[in-house]
Amino acid sequence: MSAASDTIQDAQTKRPKSYLDNGHTVASWLLTGDHKRIAMLYLISVSIFFLVGGIAAGMIRAELVMPRGVFLENDSYNKVFTIHGVVMIFFFLIPAIPAVLGNFLIPLMIGARDLAFPRLNLLSWYVYMLGGTFGILAMLFGGVDTGWTFYTPYSSLYSNSQVGLTITGGFMAGLSSIFTGINFIATxxxxxxxxxxxxxxxLYVWSHYATSIIMILxxxxxxxxxxxxxxxxxxxxxxxxxxxxGDPVLFQHLFWFYSHPAVYIMILPAMGVISELIAAFSRRAVFGYHFVAFSSLAIAGLGFLVWGHHMFVSGQSMYQGVVFSLLSFLVAIPSAIKVFNWTATIYKGSVRLQTPMIYALGFMGLFVIGGLTGLYLSSMGTDIHLHDTYFVVAHFHYVMVGGTIMGYLGGIHYWWPKMTGRMYPDRWGKLSATLVFIGFNLTFMPQFVVGYMGMPRRYHLYYLQPEFQIYHIMSTLGSSVLGLGYLMPVIYLVWSLKYGKVAPANPWGAKGLEWETSSPPPTENFLEKPIVTRPAYDYDAEADEAEFEKLVAEGDPRAYAEVGD
Amino acid sequence: MAAITAPAHDHHGPLHHQFDDLEQQNETYILGMWAFLVQEIMFFGALFVSYAIMRYKHPMDWWAAHTELDWKLAGVNTFNLLVSSFFVAMAVRNAQLKQPGKVVGWLFGVILCSLIFLVIKYFEYSLKWQHHLVPGPSFYYTGEANAGVAQTFFGLYFAMTGLHGIHVLVGLIIFVVLTGLWIARKPIVTEDYIPTEMCGLYWHFVDLVWIFLYPLFYLIPKP
Amino acid sequence: MSEHTEHTHGHHVDSPKLYYGTFALLTVLMLLTIGASQVHFPGGSLVNNLIAMTIAVLKAALVVAIFMGVRKGSGLIKLYALGGFVWFLLFFIMFCDYMTRSWEPVRGWVPKDAPVAVDYPYVTDTPGERPAHEAKAEH
Structure with a gap:
């Protein structure tokens, strides 16, 4: 045991100067062109915005416990759910995976020294922060009450809240996302x-390519x-x-032309993460590589053809509605291809239930529910009944929270050793992943029911239907569990920065160029320019199993699930 | 996995550290520029669609409101932008041939053209202001068109030509900087024509937008 | 291997004549636009609009192909230049909405023995005739 640890220690002292050691001043971080450092800057910023959006979500859930509300006035409630929507969508979900994990990993995965335009990358972070500042200022100056959708004419004529500031913030966040997209495409x-x-x-890179196309279009x-x-x-x-x-439906067309594909900006990178996790922890190449790769592009392409399903009751042409309904059903095909292929990857794989894999499995379960309930909503007839109810709220939370955030957290856990050079305690990780899965279902499953029964979204009073209360209480209880599940990684990941075990270059025994370099990588990523001779996910399950047995026999700590303990 | 030693880099010259050679860098820059231009098309595209829907809904008022605009002055500007586009194309050509003197000459032409464009635009806008045709509290329209539709027309007119004008202004700044780099014979532009080409692509795009704006705002046929 | 190594190093520089010629053609097209806008063509303003937009697209094509060098660019650049056409998707689908919004259901769509739960005041056999169920309600 001690001998093995010694060799790992030796490897650590001999490893090249990492990107974290390349200057320790504030300026060396704030003026950096290094994609890895910019990714860390983004990690800190999106975490702060996730906290802000999460607090707003907690306020919403607390308010809904009682049929006549608990502590919020009508106006304040409107402002709280708007803050939750705006912050979570524009400042967390859209930049989360591309700007943190994408920035960090794309150059590593393709064997480049940096992104194509490092200064544009840094600019995108500054623009994002400026937009975030506008968003926070809008909150401090009284908040905004239009909902994240900014529907006209309320937002343009009647609302007396900080619509202008919030819009400026959203505009800036959009610019930053465009810059990221251009950078990824060129890279x-x-x-x-x-x-x-x-x-x-x-496949992670494929999904980010598809995402970047949506970002620039x-x-x-x-x-x-x-x-x-x-x-x-x-x-x-x-x-x-x-x-x-003017014409409010014109606004809705233009708004959803982006905002529906934006859902795919959020979910596609998560799907890319899941492909990596499933392959790494099943020790198998992703089944049907080409299909999974092209389904990303298909989702990006179809995403631009379905926006009208948000407008079935808006007064758009009903013939248009029929076409949009039909096209929306088509999105299920590439999504199903992905899920079936992941399932086929796990089949006969040598599955290791480490933290990232639990997140990945959680993603698959939740995304399937989120995706299938999407079919209810894309069929015009049922949508008339379900439109603007909690059924819709539950549906998109299953996709965005159950999909994107599960993928994001899974990815953060998977690449944390690579990003920081430290292992986190795997036992705590498993616990948090399980809590998130349970808490999530407890929060949003009752919302399907109460939504189907007729609880409208964006209402905080439901005293005429007191029978809704039990579902809201279940949901609020679940959100507390969920909140705990999200808080735990923050604590033990920060703890691991100082006290975590030093990570080897490839703690998971995974394939991919990012695991070929040291953890954390040197500033130039690779000391020698890599030449790729093998396909992605070049796992050999049997050889791996033999290697694994050998590591167990040698008492190598890498053989154990609880690497970080 | 095999490996080769990374080629040595000098951080001076036009080659940036993340690229292997100038050719890779040039192709990456041009691709990035085109991705940027595609997003610019979508940026203006939303405005063009709004314009089309509004004109489709109010064809007669649209025509009547457009008679307040001066198509001759804008025609001069159209020609002016065509000339500047031509100058840019020639500047890029001379940059490829590494003839700094000629490049600077053409670039001065571009700067002159963009200044003329902005001056003419200034006169157009100030005339609209005097005629109370700027949407907002002071808007006062007495022509044939429905006043509300006229306000929408002028709103879109200012939004679209204004956004285009901002692009011209940004272009002017870019070309002043570029000309400065050429006059100082900085290797970043003299050894590699791509920076000049990228500025040129941007300027051609500005010209392209105007090619569509001109007939759509100034030359509306009577329905 | 990424695409960048597959190209030759030297690039061909066009003769200035090409640029002069393009510029002359663009100027002619511009004058043509202005001229065409002053003429009332048989067929109404639609023809005028079509002519104006066709000329604009021609001009744009010239600028993109020659001044912006897409003609000599790689397939990838051509693909991205074509990417701008995604805009037409937005345009086309939105116009589908606006142009079909006023289409009305016709009599054949409502089953004859359907209970009149929903009022379709516009379902009439001939313009001006009142709907059958409304006439019945008066009896």
Whole structure:
């Protein structure tokens, strides 16, 4: 045992200077062009915004315990759910995986020294922070009560809250996401290491490519649309407000042209993470690599054709509704391809139930429920009944929270040793992953029921239907468990920075270029330019099993699930 | 996994550390620029769609409101932008041939054209202001069109030409910097034509937007 | 291997004549736009609009192909240049909505013996005739 530890210690002292040691001043972080450092900056920022959005979510859940509300006035409730939506969507979910894990991993995975445009990357973080500052300022100056959708004419004519500031914040967050998208596209096309062909790329990179396409095609549309709302507020130009001769459905078209694909900006990177996790912890190549790769592109493409299913009751043409309904059903095909292929990957794999894998399995369960309930909503007839109820709320939380955040946390746990060079306590990780899964279902499953019974979203009073209360209480209880599950990683991951075991270069025995370099990687990523000669996920289950047995026999700590203990 | 030693880099010159050679860097820059231009198209695209829907709903008022605009002045500007686009193309060509003197000459032409464009735009806008055609509290329209639709028309007019004007202004700044780099014979531009080409692509895009804005705002046929 | 190594190093520089010619053609097209807008074509303003937009697209194509160098660019650049056309998707689908919004259900769509739960005031056999169920209600 001690001999093995010694060799690992030796490897640690001999390892090259990591990106974390390349300057310790504040300026060396705030003026860096290093994609890994920018990813860490993003990690800190999105975590803060996740906390802000989470507090708002806690307030919503607390308020809904009683049919006549607990502590919020109507206006304050509107502001709280708007803060929750705006912060979670624009400042957490959209940048979370691409800007943190994508920034950190894409150059490592394709064998590049950095992203194509390091200064643009840094600029994107500054623009994001500026946008976030505007968002926080809007909150401090009284908040905004339009809902994250900014529907006109309320947002452009009537709302007396900080719509302008919030829109400026959202606009900036959009710009930052466009910059990230441009950077990823150029990097993935042109900076792959010798031998890294398109079909040797990890599926994570494919899904980020698809995401980047949505970012550059969709985001500018919403940027200009919400800018027009702000212009209409100031100059009353009458594009979106019927009182001024405008057309609110025009706003909804432009808004959802981005905001539906934005859902795929959130879920596609998570799907990429899950592909990596499933392969690494089943010790098998992802089943049907090409299908999973192209299903990412198919989801990105179809995503631009289905936005009208948010507008079935808005007064858009009903013939249009039929077409949108049909196209929305089609999105189920590439999504199902992914889920079936992951399942087939696990089948006969040598599964190790470590923390990231529990998150990945949780993702699959929750995403399937979220995806299938989406079919109820995309069929026009049932949507008339379910529109704007808690059924919709539960559906998109199953996809965005159950999908994206599970993927994000799974990815953070999986690559944490690579990012920081430290192991976290795996036992705590498993506990938190389990708590998140249980808490999540307890929170959102009752919302399907209460939504189907008729509880509208964005209401905080339901005293005419006191029978809804029990579901809201279950949901609030679940959210407490969920909150605990989210809090735990924050604590033990921060703890691990100082007290965690030093991580070897490849603690999971995973394949992929990012595991070939040291943990944490040196500033230039690879000391020698890698040449790729093998396909992605080149796992050999039998050889791995033999190797694993050998490690167990030698008492090597890597053989144990609880690596960080 | 086999490995080769990474090529040595000097951090001076036009090559950045993340690239292997100038060719890779150039192709990456051009691709990045095109991705940027595609997002710019979508950026303006939402405005063009709003314009199309509004004009589809109010064809007659749209025509009547557009008669307040001066198509001759804007025509001069259209020609002016075409000339500048041509200058840029020639500047890029001379940059490829590494002829700094000629490049600087063409670039001065571009700066001049963009200044003329902005000056003409200033006169157009100030005329609208004097005629109370700027949407907002002072908007006062007495023409044939429905006043509300006229306000929407001028709202879109200012939004679209204004956004285009901002792009011209940004272009002016970019070209002043670029000309400065060429005059100082900085290796970043003289040894590699790509920075000049990227500025050129941006400027051609600004020209492209105007090619569509001109007939859509100034040359509306009577329905 | 990424694409960048597959290209030759030297790049071909076009003769200035090409640029002069393109510029002249663009100017002619611009004058043509202005001229066409002053003429009332048979067929109404639709023809005018079509002509104006066709000329604009031609001009744009010239600028993109020659001034912006897409003609000589790699397939990837051509693909991204075409990516701008995604805009037409937005345009097309939104116009589908606006142009079909006023389509009305016709008589054949409502089953003859359907209970009149929903009022369709516009379901009439001939313009001006009152709906059958409304006439019945008066008796």
């Amino acid at each position: 993935i096309h042109k900076m792959r290491a010798p031998g890294m062909t398109w079909f040797r790329l990890p 969709g985001t500018p549309v919403i940027a200009i649309t919400i800018a027009l709302v702000a212009v209409e507020r100031v100059f009353r130009i009458g594009i979106f407000s019927p009182e001024l001769g």
